[in-house]
Amino acid sequence: MSTLTPDVIAQLAEHLENAELQAQDVTKITDDYPDMDFQDAYDIQWEIRRRKEQRGHRIVGMKMGLTSWAKMAQMGVEEPCYGFLADYFSCADGAAIDTSKLIHPKVEAEIAFVTKAPLKGPGIHVADVYAATDFVLPAVEIIDSRYRDFKFDIKSVVADNSSSSRFVTGGRCLPVDHMDLRTVGVVMEKNGEIVELSTGAAVLGNPAESVAMLANMLGERGEEIPAGTFIMTGGVTAAVAVEAGDCVTVRYHDLGTLSMRFV
Numbered sequence: 553m554s555t556l557t558p559d560v561i562a563q564l565a566e567h568l569e570n571a572e573l574q575a576q577d578v579t580k581i582t583d584d585y586p587d588m589d590f591q592d593a594y595d596i597q598w599e600i601r602r603r604k605e606q607r608g609h610r611i612v613g614m615k616m617g618l619t620s621w622a623k624m625a626q627m628g629v630e631e632p633c634y635g636f637l638a639d640y641f642s643c644a645d646g647a648a649i650d651t652s653k654l655i656h657p658k659v660e661a662e663i664a665f666v667t668k669a670p671l672k673g674p675g676i677h678v679a680d681v682y683a684a685t686d687f688v689l690p691a692v693e694i695i696d697s698r699y700r701d702f703k704f705d706i707k708s709v710v711a712d713n714s715s716s717s718r719f720v721t722g723g724r725c726l727p728v729d730h731m732d733l734r735t736v737g738v739v740m741e742k743n744g745e746i747v748e749l750s751t752g753a754a755v756l757g758n759p760a761e762s763v764a765m766l767a768n769m770l771g772e773r774g775e776e777i778p779a780g781t782f783i784m785t786g787g788v789t790a791a792v793a794v795e796a797g798d799c800v801t802v803r804y805h806d807l808g809t810l811s812m813r814f815v
């Protein structure tokens with residue numbers, strides 16, 4: 553059930569997308585619309601997606617957020633959410649990421665999937681995800697909430713495309729049946745010092761659970777994960793703030809290493 557009119561959904565989508573494009577922070581939208589519900593929040597997110605596609609951008613993947621206790625505890629929010637990835641969010645391994653286009657970026661080490669068959673909820677489980685997976689690969693997400701000081705609640709976050717901003721991929725692709733994703737070790741270094749350590753199990757016990765959850769959440773809107781979709785499953789560690797001058801390297805067991813610098 554939604555509480556906001558289509559006009560208000562459109563206005564809020566424009567407001568949040570402008571905040572992203574102008575790298576200008578805003579206050580959380582539930583301050584003005586305290587009764588908005590999850591359907592309103594996802595309607596705003598889908599309207600931002602529509603606006604980008606209308607301007608010629610391609611959607612190149614999906615992300616799940618807040619899927620680890622480290623992230624939930626860090627943000628004081630206890631519910632996973634999803635977002636979409638537009639073409640200009642994608643950065644190559646080794647990229648120089650321009651912080652002047654961002655508000656207050658943070659990095660998260662993630663495990664990503666690429667599907668080879670559609671997944672449509674409800675009822676999708678881990679075995680369905682394994683059967684539909686082409687390969688897994690490492691990814692680093694650069695999140696950038698548009699909300700002042702990263703102060704928000706889950707509905708405001710969902711409307712803001714779950715803080716999606718940039719992501720880096722590279723490393724090695726492996727078939728999912730060659731690995732136990734729960735024991736994939738991850739070491740994050742900032743400027744040569746280890747800042748976070750974790751393993752894949754930090755994400756819902758198994759990152760494949762995160763893909764299943766995405767399929768089931770999309771299924772509630774009659775949507776699916778199409779074959780060939782790139783999906784980031786959520787940070788295995790808490791997010792780490794970065795600024796111009798920082799270099800980040802993330803080492804994954806078996807999946808290689810990703811690096812980026814912030815300029």
Ligand code: 0L1
Nearest residue numbers: 617618627697709714715
């Ligand atoms: O990818 C994420 O886990 C971020 C979800 C949104 C909350 C945040 O900005 O930390």
Ligand code: MG
Nearest residue numbers: 660693786787
């Ligand atoms: Mg993330």
